Amino acid sequence: MRVKVRKESTMKVIWDSNKCIHSGNCVNSLPTAFFIQDDKLIVKPENASWEEVLKVVSACPAKAFTVKE
Numbered sequence: 001m002r003v004k005v006r007k008e009s010t011m012k013v014i015w016d017s018n019k020c021i022h023s024g025n026c027v028n029s030l031p032t033a034f035f036i037q038d039d040k041l042i043v044k045p046e047n048a049s050w051e052e053v054l055k056v057v058s059a060c061p062a063k064a065f066t067v068k069e
């Protein structure tokens, strides 16, 4: 299942819950932009720079994120 978690201007961060292995890397690396709320991963890229967000996205060990323009 693919879940759209955030839209920032023309860019979107898509989180694939089926790929996520719950390593916690994203929420530990950039907790202002990646956090758990009501058992769901929330991504708020406006709380960080896009460079920081993209760095976390690319570091996901499960490649659970997709960024689309």
Ligand code: SF4
Pocket: 019, 020, 021, 022, 023, 024, 025, 026, 027, 059, 060, 061, 062, 063, 064, 065
């Ligand atoms: S870094 Fe990737 S695998 Fe780890 S919790 Fe975040 S989305 Fe899931």
